[in-house]
Amino acid sequence: MSEETDLAVPPARGTEPERDPIEVPGFVEAVAGAVATSDVGALRELVADLHESDLARLLEALPGEDRPRLVELLGPDFDFTALTELDETARLQILEALSTRTVVEGLRELESDDAVYILEDLDEADKQQILAYLPTPERAALQRSLDYPEASAGRRMQTEFIALPPFWTVGQTLDYIGETEGLPETFFEVFVVDPTYRHSGSVPLDRLIRTRRNVKLGEVVTPDRHVVQATDDQEDVARVFERYNLISAPVVDEGGRLVGVLTVDDIVDVIQEEADEDLKALGGVAGDEELSDSFWYIARSRFSWLLLNLIAANIASFVISLFEGELQKMVALAVLMPIVASQGGNAGTQTMTVAVRALATRELRASNARRIVMRELLVGLFNGVVFAVIMAAVVFARFGLADLGYVIGLAMIINLVAAALGGILIPLGLDRLKVDPAVSSGPFVTTVTDVVGFFAFLGIASLWF
Amino acid sequence: MSEETDLAVPPARGTEPERDPIEVPGFVEAVAGAVATSDVGALRELVADLHESDLARLLEALPGEDRPRLVELLGPDFDFTALTELDETARLQILEALSTRTVVEGLRELESDDAVYILEDLDEADKQQILAYLPTPERAALQRSLDYPEASAGRRMQTEFIALPPFWTVGQTLDYIGETEGLPETFFEVFVVDPTYRHSGSVPLDRLIRTRRNVKLGEVVTPDRHVVQATDDQEDVARVFERYNLISAPVVDEGGRLVGVLTVDDIVDVIQEEADEDLKALGGVAGDEELSDSFWYIARSRFSWLLLNLIAANIASFVISLFEGELQKMVALAVLMPIVASQGGNAGTQTMTVAVRALATRELRASNARRIVMRELLVGLFNGVVFAVIMAAVVFARFGLADLGYVIGLAMIINLVAAALGGILIPLGLDRLKVDPAVSSGPFVTTVTDVVGFFAFLGIASLWF
Structure with a gap:
């Protein structure tokens, strides 16, 4: 590193604030201009001082077709480490557009962990083609890391050490x-x-x-x-x-x-x-969804989760249809029923959020699960009673029917207790079944709170009136 | 550090897996037993080798009243760094039960950043009392860090450096x-x-x-x-x-x-x-809610968010009541309307989740907001059309009414487009108003999708039939 020394003491930074080079007005446009005119000199001058992370964010700010062009124009001056800071979609798009020679030269300059990070998402044929161009010792080291399972420490580790x-x-x-x-x-x-x-x-x-x-x-x-x-x-x-x-x-x-x-x-x-x-x-979004993903990819990935939700909503709708007679007799039931379901859905989501996070951080363990379940149950019961009183009063004020107030109050208590139980037991159960509770709990919890909400409210009403 | 040297080369670890000392069966019980009988010797032996983080997790696993007792029993053998690894509720509870002398002695052994971390959440009187017992240079250094704003770098930094x-x-x-x-x-x-x-x-x-x-x-x-x-x-x-x-x-x-x-x-x-x-x-939970919080604290903190949701649900219910006549005429509308609202709510939450996260990581900026809004709009429109077709078919199969199918399809498209717009524009707007979009977007988005969902479905139905 001593080649980089500078005899003069660099100036103190003082109160100069940290500036984001990418957000300097006109910077991205200037780079795009240099790429368009293939002005390598100007391009080098513009990006020479950029940190690899800023270089990555610059690439993301450029139109898709300019990205590989920038890499090819800079040649050996492009630091491939920047590619590790890109999201996967953008990285693959650039790598596919680059010549194998450029990729091989770029990878040779990297630390082993960065090279593996770039290689691992390529399809098998591309990966082997690039590895084949590397000198044997480098190839062997990378291949050894790549042989470890995906998302393992062996893939992330640096093989250079003393x-x-x-x-x-x-x-x-x-x-x-x-x-x-x-x-x-x-x-x-x-x-x-x-x-x-x-x-x-x-x-x-x-x-x-x-x-x-x-x-x-x-x-x-x-x-x-x-x-x-x-x-x-x-x-x-x-x-x-x-x-x-x-x-x-x-x-x-x-x-x-x-x-x-x-x-x-x-x-x-x-x-x-x-x-x-x-x-x-x-939030019902695939973990690998990225801001740079295409419309088409996102629409499909969101669709599957919404389809699951549609099935849940249709189950809830079926429960409602069991009480068509009551709804016909008293239209106020139709007006009020979404309140019970919605309040339960939100309470269930609260409990579920806490449970999922605590499972992920290993704070929620077998040893304290019982205490947490009991606490959530109490919270559900308590808030159920409070909201029962509030809604009973609202309903009485709005419809002048005391009985309807009792019915919605009772349904509210039942659904908030169900929400608490569903919100904690569903993630715990999924976790025990080795299913990721973050991904799968949501639709189950809202199905429970919708079904219980509609069934309790309309069912009690049908018994009462 | 050279006092810690050991002449023999320590044994290679081999394939021995990383074990979690706290999860060893009987360990927590043994510690609780030693605390109960004030058996300092046994206690020292049990916790001597624990890393500060494991010591913290041990404290969390013990009943509340045993925690400060363990600290007092261990005396100078208790590493106060462990307190920095506890959640705030548990830390304050322990600190309040300890004598000022124990806290002062404990803090003196810490690095400055850890001492500040423990001191900063205490109330002003306790903080000043403890600082008063510290030697002047240590007090001055801590006071200087504490004078920086909460959650600033000055509070987190270590003041020991070369x-x-x-x-x-x-x-x-x-x-x-x-x-x-x-x-x-x-x-x-x-x-x-x-x-x-x-x-x-x-x-x-x-x-x-x-x-x-x-x-x-x-x-x-x-x-x-x-x-x-x-x-x-x-x-x-x-x-x-x-x-x-x-x-x-x-x-x-x-x-x-x-x-x-x-x-x-x-x-x-x-x-x-x-x-x-x-x-x-x-998920509608306060950011500072912790697994060790009391029932009462959690019930109150969850209540306020649920109250907001109750208001939103009542607004949606008011929209439904505008169409009481239609509901009376055709009870199928009451059966189907929650599907439209629920599908919109979920699509809106998807978009909102992505928007909130991208705002937090600064990936969503003024420069790319327009592109993302357009993409979300297209995704909403696309999925709206797909689910419109699906629901129209379901409704036709279930009720044999083609017209009702058209109505629900049209409402579905409108609500999924509204969900996309609400899901991205509400977080963006809140962010511009300097309101944390993660905290406040949810109720707004679901109010939009509920109101638009019910209004579109029942409104179109009232025009159609």
Whole structure:
């Protein structure tokens, strides 16, 4: 890194606020102009200082056909790391338009985890074609990562790391780091391994600097409390990083041999993705839906969830049709029934949201499930009674019928209790059946609250009047 | 740290899976037993090896009254860092039950950011009482952090860091780190400051080790691309960390003077909290609702959102009452009308979920809003037509009335287009009015889809028949 040094002390930043280069007026237009006229010089000047993430956001701001053109025009000046910051749809669209040669050259400049991230979503034929053009050692390393299951630690890990034997001294280690070319670009620790490469612990750089030069690594190493298996699911790994505030963790294979290192910046993306998926799933949207997806893709993906909802709505409608006689006799029932169903649907969604999130973060466990179910039940009962009183009063004021007020009040209590039970038991049950509760709970919960709501209100009315 | 060294190389971990100590059967019960009998020896043995995060989860698993007792029994052996890993409700409950002396002693062992995190939620009187017992330099440092606005970078930053002048050599720096007591426990870089403490850049430890000893820090320092202002909101800072994959960033005051450092492990919590709040808000739950909250707190907090929904449901009910005559004439309308409203509500929620999330992650900006609105409109129109055809067929099969099929189909198209528009324009509008769209969009969107759904279906029916 010392080539990058600058003899002058850079100016203090002072109160200068962080500016977003992409949002500077005219910037995106200027880039698009340079791409249109193939003005490589102007283009280089415009994007030279951009961070890879800004470069990615610039690509997203450009029209689809300009994106691969920009990459080809910049040639070796285009940092392929930027592609890892794009959403999948945009990344694949660019990769498909690029020549294999450009992709191969670009991938060779990347750290292994970034290269795997770009390669893994390509279809098998493209992937093999690109791998075939890579030198054998690079190909073998990438292929090994790609052989791990999708979304596993092995796919996310960086295979560049420093591993040394325990009999090396701190002084040797510092000299080795100082003199060796081709070490990882950034690293936070050295790992200690035995002759068969089995991982035994790590020494953080700050501890290395604080230890006397003649001390052996074996004396200063501490076992890593959190060792990741290459086959571990990335979400489980993210949970461990988050829980124990880790900056990095070693990755080992089945034999305990060190095969890579995971750093928190990769994990931040996993945490974000996971929260994103849960949030979208609860809103009835596919986890992989992205802002840059096409109309057609989105329409189809939303359709399937709405179809499920349509079936649920038709079941609820069937329940209503059982009481056609009552509805005919008293039209006020038709006017009021959606209130009971809607209030139940919303209360159920509240409970379900809390349950789904607590299951995702592992806060809701077998050991506290009973307490939470009881609490939700009480909340449902309490709010049921409060809203029963309110609606009874509203109905009396609006229709002058005290009996109708009692009926809606009773139905409200029943449906809010059903909503609480459905809202917590359905996610718990799905989780036990190994079905993702975030994705599947919604339609079940609203079916319960619609059916119970209409059935309780119209049923009690048919008995009462 | 060298006191912790161990001469033997620790055993390789091999394929041993990561175990969760809290979930070991009988563990929580054993701890509760030791607390009940005030058996300090047994207690120390049980919790000695626990990571602070596991200690926190152990506290959460214990009955409320045992939690402060455990802290008092362990005395100086209790690591107060564990309190930062608790949710706010549980943390405050424990702190209120502890003696001021215990809290003061505990806080003195913490890094500044953890101490601030614990202090900031206490009420002013308790906070001042505790601060009064701290030695002046510690009190001043904490008070300075506490003076920054809530949820700002100044509150989250660590005030322990290494800052050196540019004329120091790398060798001097390494020796200083090696010989000085009381440096931060872990650090990843040294910062370079001018005589007035204005920040000019940083040197990561790996670069420090890779540079020759006689080189001056001023020659090897690079300006930090991302300097955080102490008054910056933590969510904006989290966005920058995430976007640029930062591990740490310097924090400066208005004068550009270095006042602290933010590390990614604090930011991971901010990212998680933020996603959590959005998810809960969309489900109609207060962002600060926690699994350990009391029945009473939750019932009240859920009530207010349900009350809003009740008002919306009553507006929809009023719309229905406008068509009492039609409902009397044709009871099938009452049976079918919830389907139109429900389908609109779900389609609206889909669009709203995507819009709220994209606003939160800044992916939805003024520059692409128009394209997204158009796309959602098309999706709504497309799915509206598809579901119109499906429902027309269902209605014809169920009631044998072709006209009723046309009516429900037309209403379905209108409501799904309204849902798309409401789902995207309401969050965009709220965001422009500086109202959090995650919290407030839901009731508005479902009011739109209920009102439009009932009005379109019953209105068209009244014109048609």
